[in-house]
Amino acid sequence: MSKILVIDDERAIRNTLKEVLEYEKHEVDLAEDGPKGLEMFSANSYDIVLCDIKMAKMDGIEVLCKISETSSDTPVVMISGHGNIDTAVEAIKKGAYDFLEKPLDLNRLLITIRNAIDKSTLITQTQVLKNKVSKMYEIVGESEAIEQVKKMIDKVAPTEARVLITGANGTGKELVAHQIHEKSTRAKGPFVEVNCAAIPSELIESELFGHEKGSFTSAIKQRIGKFEQANGGTLFLDEIGDMSLSAQAKVLRALQENKITRVGSDKDIHVNVRVITATNKNIKKEIENNGFREDLYHRLSVILIHVPSLNEREDDIPILAEYFNTLICNEYGMSKKIIKKDAIIELQKIQWTGNIREFRNVLERMIILCPNEITGNDVLAYALPVSGTNN
Numbered sequence: 001m002s003k004i005l006v007i008d009d010e011r012a013i014r015n016t017l018k019e020v021l022e023y024e025k026h027e028v029d030l031a032e033d034g035p036k037g038l039e040m041f042s043a044n045s046y047d048i049v050l051c052d053i054k055m056a057k058m059d060g061i062e063v064l065c066k067i068s069e070t071s072s073d074t075p076v077v078m079i080s081g082h083g084n085i086d087t088a089v090e091a092i093k094k095g096a097y098d099f100l101e102k103p104l105d106l107n108r109l110l111i112t113i114r115n116a117i118d119k120s121t122l123i124t125q126t127q128v129l130k131n132k133v134s135k136m137y138e139i140v141g142e143s144e145a146i147e148q149v150k151k152m153i154d155k156v157a158p159t160e161a162r163v164l165i166t167g168a169n170g171t172g173k174e175l176v177a178h179q180i181h182e183k184s185t186r187a188k189g190p191f192v193e194v195n196c197a198a199i200p201s202e203l204i205e206s207e208l209f210g211h212e213k214g215s216f217t218s219a220i221k222q223r224i225g226k227f228e229q230a231n232g233g234t235l236f237l238d239e240i241g242d243m244s245l246s247a248q249a250k251v252l253r254a255l256q257e258n259k260i261t262r263v264g265s266d267k268d269i270h271v272n273v274r275v276i277t278a279t280n281k282n283i284k285k286e287i288e289n290n291g292f293r294e295d296l297y298h299r300l301s302v303i304l305i306h307v308p309s310l311n312e313r314e315d316d317i318p319i320l321a322e323y324f325n326t327l328i329c330n331e332y333g334m335s336k337k338i339i340k341k342d343a344i345i346e347l348q349k350i351q352w353t354g355n356i357r358e359f360r361n362v363l364e365r366m367i368i369l370c371p372n373e374i375t376g377n378d379v380l381a382y383a384l385p386v387s388g389t390n391n
Contacts, residue, residue, distance in 0.1 A: 002047040002117050003027045007037035007063060008079065009055045013102070017050065020106060021113075034058025038066055046074060048097075048116050053080040053087065061094055068095040073123050075116035079104065137178035140323045141316035145308040149176065156303050157183035162255070164240075164300045165278040167307030170357035173278040174238060176305055181234040186274055189233025192226050197239035204247045206263050209254075215264020227260045230273045240300065241281035241292060251275075252296045275300065310352040310359055317348050320356070324363040337367050342376030350383060 004026050006017050011032070018028045029044065031037035034055055041049065049067060053060035064076050078091040081102035088099040097119070098112050139150060156163055157180045165173045174193070181191045199207050206216075210225030226235060237243070243251070254260045255275060259268045277300050286292035310317070321339050329336045352358055362383045370378045 001025050001027060002113075003029070003045065004113070005029050005031065005037060005041060005044070005046045005049045007031045007034065007049065007055075007060070008052040009033055009057075010052070013052075013079075013104075017104075020109075024110060026113075034060065034063040037063055041067060042070065047120055048113060049074060049076045051076055051078055053078055053091070054082055061091065064091065064094050064096055073120065075120055077112055077116060137175050137182070139172065139175050139179060140320055141313060142319060143308075143313040143315045145313045146316060149305060149307060152303070152305050153179050153183065156180060156305070158185065160274055161302040162274070162300050163276045163303045163305060164283075164297075165276065165305045165307060166283075167278075167280065168309050168355055169280050170355035171307040171309055172356050173280075173307050174236070176307060177234075177236040177238075177276045177278060180276060181236075181274075184234070184274070186233050190230050191234050191236065192230035193236045193238060194226050195238045197242040201244040201247070204244055205250060208247065209250060209260045209262055211263035212265045215262075219264065222262075225260065225262065227254060227271050227273055228269065231271050232273075234274045234276060237275065237277045239279060240277040241279040241283055241286055245291075245293065248293045248296050252293065252299060255296075255299045310355045314348045317359075318344050320359060321347060321363060324360050325367065328360075328364050328367050332367070334367075335372075337370065338373045340373055340375045343374045343379050346376040346379035347383070350379075 004021055006014055006021075006028060008014050008017070008030075009032055014030045014032070018030055021028045029040055029046075031040050034057055037049075037051065038058075051060045051063050051067075055063075060078060060080070064078065067074060067076055072095065075097035076095065077098045077100060078088075078096045079100050079102060080087060091099050097116050100109060100112065139146065139153075141147075153176060163177075163180060165176050167173050177193075178191065181187060194207060196204065206219075206223065206225070208225050208227055210223045210228060211219050213219055213222045237251075250260070254271065254273075258272065259270045261268055283292055283297055283301075287294045287297060310320075321344060325336055325339060347359075347362075354361075362379075366374050366378055366382050369382060
């Protein structure tokens with residue numbers, strides 16, 4: 001059942017719509033003019049609004065604009081007895097979901113309402129999923145080192161500057177990349193991730209730039225590369241230090257000219273992509289050893305963000321332990337474990353060579369194997385044989 005607001009200055013139409021829609025199991029509120037409709041809309045939550053265009057106190061288009069300002073996701077269907085193409089086009093341009101003429105075709109009205117509600121439901125579900133994804137990429141911690149990273153993200157994200165993220169494996173470089181994208185003007189665009197270390201050097205160019213059918217033996221059909229997939233959004237090149245020199249040359253051209261060429265083609269394709277890169281290598285040493293192009297490095301490193309290791313932010317370990325305790329227990333559908341103070345002390349003594357990734361694995365292991373409480377002895381039993389030795 002959906003909640004619908006009907007705004008119309010003709011009582012007969014209001015009552016007819018109420019009768020028909022309530023018969024279809026919808027909940028219906030009525031407003032006799034624009035100001036009253038806006039008052040009810042601001043005081044209640046509606047799945048859809050039906051609004052007449054020609055009304056005495058306030059024009060329906062004005063009502064539509066005010067609703068769109070406060071709740072752009074609520075579908076508004078405009079109704080008019082003086083409809084023409086110009087009026088319909090204006091209504092749609094102003095954000096109306098649809099335009100219906102009087103006398104109303106009730107079958108079309110019901111179909112329009114059903115489709116509008118389906119769209120509204122889809123928008124809500126999408127937002128829930130986005131919130132879940134954003135939660136997955138949350139940067140957890142309050143130490144001075146991680147706060148500096150957060151401040152840098154806030155400064156850099158709204159710009160179009162390219163960012164090179166450095167740090168050891170498992171520190172969360174991909175979280176920084178996601179946060180930059182989510183806080184940028186490209187947040188509604190795609191976020192495309194490529195792990196350069198996981199792709200063989202002979203395939204990296206096809207992966208990034210795509211290929212034409214028949215361009216090489218296994219190219220049985222055309223393929224769209226990651227640069228094209230990320231058009232209008234962000235391309236995250238993880239482990240950029242492992243990219244082959246030939247691919248580096250093509251990436252440099254893409255950054256300089258904002259265009260790419262698929263493997264096996266001579267046609268230029270313009271792309272609008274913000275490139276964020278990450279590496280666990282010392283790129284300056286790679287340059288000295290002729291393993292990385294210096295001109296590409298300068299293109300990629302407009303902004304440098306270094307992600308500290310977990311050992312550099314041990315003050316965050318209590319917060320991280322609580323965060324992963326909640327997250328993992330929710331994933332397994334079990335009650336949260338109590339992490340004792342002596343367990344935290346032991347966790348802070350460990351040299352976390354695998355950083356956050358290793359820390360999460362250790363927490364998960366103890367949550368699965370320990371009873372209701374996790375103690376210092378549990379850390380000694382389950383963490384140290386895998387993680388390393390005490391300080």
